[in-house]
Amino acid sequence: xxxxxxxxxxxxxxxxxxxxxxxxxxxxxxxxxxxxxxxxxxxxxxxxxxxxxxxxxxxxxxxxxxxxxxxxxxxxxxxxxxxxxxxxxxxxxxxxxxxxxxxxxxxxxxxxxxxxxxxxxxxxxxxxxxxxxxxxxxxxxxxxxxxxxxxxxxxxxxxxxxxxxxxxxxxxxxxxxxxxxxxxxxxxxxxxxxxxxxxxxxxxxxxxxxxxxxxxxxxxxxxxxxxxxxxxxxxxxxxxxxxxxxxxxxxxxxxxxxxxxxxxxxxxxxxxxxxxxxxxxxxxxxxxxxxxxxxxxxxxxxxxx
Amino acid sequence: xxxxxxxxxxxxxxxxxxxxxxxxxxxxxxxxxxxxxxxxxxxxxxxxxxxxxxxxxxxxxxxxxxxxxxxxxxxxxxxxxxxxxxxxxxxxxxxxxxxxxxxxxxxxxxxxxxxxxxxxxxxxxxxxxxxxxxxxxxxxxxxxxxxxxxxxxxxxxxxxxxxxxxxxxxxxxxxxxxxxxxxxxxxxxxxxxxxxxxxxxxxxxxxxxxxxxxxxxxxxxxxxxxxxxxxxxxxxxxxxxxxxxxxxxxxxxxxxxxxxxxxxxxxxxxxxxxxxxxxxxxxxxxxxxxxxxxxxxxxxxxxxxxxxxxxxxxxxxxxxxxxxxxxxxxxxxxxxxxxxxxxxxxxxxxxxxxxxxxxxxxxxxxxxxxxxxxxxxxxxxxx
Ligand SMILES: Cc1ncc(C[n+]2csc(CCOP(=O)(O)OP(=O)(O)O)c2C)c(N)n1
Ligand code: SF4
Ligand SMILES: [Mg+2]
Numbered sequence: 001x002x003x004x005x006x007x008x009x010x011x012x013x014x015x016x017x018x019x020x021x022x023x024x025x026x027x028x029x030x031x032x033x034x035x036x037x038x039x040x041x042x043x044x045x046x047x048x049x050x051x052x053x054x055x056x057x058x059x060x061x062x063x064x065x066x067x068x069x070x071x072x073x074x075x076x077x078x079x080x081x082x083x084x085x086x087x088x089x090x091x092x093x094x095x096x097x098x099x100x101x102x103x104x105x106x107x108x109x110x111x112x113x114x115x116x117x118x119x120x121x122x123x124x125x126x127x128x129x130x131x132x133x134x135x136x137x138x139x140x141x142x143x144x145x146x147x148x149x150x151x152x153x154x155x156x157x158x159x160x161x162x163x164x165x166x167x168x169x170x171x172x173x174x175x176x177x178x179x180x181x182x183x184x185x186x187x188x189x190x191x192x193x194x195x196x197x198x199x200x201x202x203x204x205x206x207x208x209x210x211x212x213x214x215x216x217x218x219x220x221x222x223x224x225x226x227x228x229x230x231x232x233x234x235x236x237x238x239x240x241x242x243x244x245x246x247x248x249x250x251x252x253x254x255x256x257x258x259x260x261x262x263x264x265x266x267x268x269x270x271x272x273x274x275x276x277x278x279x280x281x282x283x284x285x286x287x288x289x290x291x292x293x294x295x296x297x298x299x300x301x302x303x304x305x
Numbered sequence: 306x307x308x309x310x311x312x313x314x315x316x317x318x319x320x321x322x323x324x325x326x327x328x329x330x331x332x333x334x335x336x337x338x339x340x341x342x343x344x345x346x347x348x349x350x351x352x353x354x355x356x357x358x359x360x361x362x363x364x365x366x367x368x369x370x371x372x373x374x375x376x377x378x379x380x381x382x383x384x385x386x387x388x389x390x391x392x393x394x395x396x397x398x399x400x401x402x403x404x405x406x407x408x409x410x411x412x413x414x415x416x417x418x419x420x421x422x423x424x425x426x427x428x429x430x431x432x433x434x435x436x437x438x439x440x441x442x443x444x445x446x447x448x449x450x451x452x453x454x455x456x457x458x459x460x461x462x463x464x465x466x467x468x469x470x471x472x473x474x475x476x477x478x479x480x481x482x483x484x485x486x487x488x489x490x491x492x493x494x495x496x497x498x499x500x501x502x503x504x505x506x507x508x509x510x511x512x513x514x515x516x517x518x519x520x521x522x523x524x525x526x527x528x529x530x531x532x533x534x535x536x537x538x539x540x541x542x543x544x545x546x547x548x549x550x551x552x553x554x555x556x557x558x559x560x561x562x563x564x565x566x567x568x569x570x571x572x573x574x575x576x577x578x579x580x581x582x583x584x585x586x587x588x589x590x591x592x593x594x595x596x597x598x599x600x601x602x603x604x605x606x607x608x609x610x611x612x613x614x615x616x617x618x619x620x621x622x623x624x625x626x627x628x629x630x631x632x633x634x635x636x637x638x639x640x641x642x643x644x645x646x647x648x649x650x651x652x653x654x655x656x657x658x659x660x661x662x663x664x665x666x667x668x669x670x671x672x673x674x675x676x677x678x679x680x681x682x683x684x685x686x687x688x
Contacts, residue, residue, distance in 0.1 A: 075512075086371075088374075090368070125357070
């Protein structure tokens, strides 16, 4: 493993950053999820156990006998990322090895939909692991179908005229479990992302990272656009960066430029069918959510001051 | 020490004495008392391990699998709907070669809803790659849990210990609960592969090719054959430790038998009484109890039944559209037998209905006097 010269990390002299993820992953070229995974693993380092579930995350991990990282890896069933991670962390506890972090990696389908029950159960028990949801806003591994993380009006293979539902508020759901730490992150902001992962490492109990990870194939964007689109998602407030401590203390970690949502939508092929009214409605919904988040975060600041 | 306890309680005592690192469970009647008892033991410090109070059986099994792959001894218990919900993870457990032990309390599967003993729940998991031991009484339930850990950890396959609702789960019997020191000698400290070793990392569950998949399954099947030998030697060793052994298949009065009755689980106890009475009346009937169902002890069954020409088989379970599952399995085991056979399947006790001495005698007398043996099972009901 080579120490990185990449300055866009929060690594220090004491803990130099190394890329744990090997090159040659099996994802599509420029896949946002692969970049996400690389950053998360870089922040955690090699001494952790990773649970993945069916998703493009597990594709990235590679087919037998390849392995994407020199770490213990477990490819569990689709809906049990959290239960499986909990089994490992409890077993480690019995063995007196609590110092080894356990990571659960799942897609949005494996988190918002089919895995929500096991995630909720584990969060309720405050099981000791870091759960990273690699949200590409659809079932991509099975070829771009709608999930409950797909935003309104989005094209997918099962919403050919646009999604009629709203994106499920997974962060609110996790906050409602009062877990010690939850944060959103984006590969457009790698320092923020890695800092959050490292901050998560300092807590015990269930920690949750909601990581927006563009899928070039499903979002119909060019191969080199995943980081740029991720940046735009944040700068338009479509995907704000914030963290929640104990389910109560909200804190916005990056104050966006507040660009019009159209700048984010217009660069993606999955939104070419949008009418001006639909864009307007996405804008107003985005504004409303952003105001609500600011309020929660502001209330916190007032409490603290 | 002898205690007067239910089968569920006996199973909990057995599980505790095996010193599991992780128990992950979820309530369902009639298994729940096992979960409660183990929780009490955890609270009092007697369990030693961690009790994970899960949000479903599916997650319970998922946690057992990953904990087992981490290298801990794991135990769980369930019934009926819970077992059905686990189905996906049951294949996973055997595919991962995770030596989990699970007590399964047989209960009817909905619909219609009911709470009675019926073996269809566990038997319909027969192709999941789990070993299955069917027990006749509370003592055998306890003893089989101890044996199951030994067998599972030796061959690296998961094992179900199957006990019937009510008749075992809730009925009280005197049970010899072995001393901890004896259990520790019989079942040493857990030593199974630690698949998530941070210093020697491996990837469990990677995507494989067609030939690799086939070869993994071939290896598991080979392990099942090894398990037959292991189960037998563990049972014998158990006998020398504790003075009780059961065999994979048990035979009684076969020598002069004009007909052999094949049973499993609690119906066997009633059959023992029924056949004794018939023998007093001059009917020479043999009895074969099948204890190990997976791996299926074909050789043992053949050795006992090859010379026999008339067989009656009782099933408290059904594969709808076919027949009782023990019956189908025994028929299959005997298809290369040199002696031509007449085999009749009887469905008795389905839905937890009573299978009393009288009903078993009716079955036997029917089979004895029968001219034509039917391919379809005969439904036995109260007169
Ligand atoms: C129980 C079960 N149902 C369905 C599948 C098929 N399946 C595998 S991956 C996948 C899509 C995963 O979507 P997501 O979790 O969003 O991850 P992504 O592929 O988008 O990264 C599905 C539906 C499965 N493996 N298991
Ligand atoms: S389909 Fe999308 S998420 Fe999956 S590997 Fe390709 S770009 Fe990445
Ligand atoms: Mg997805």
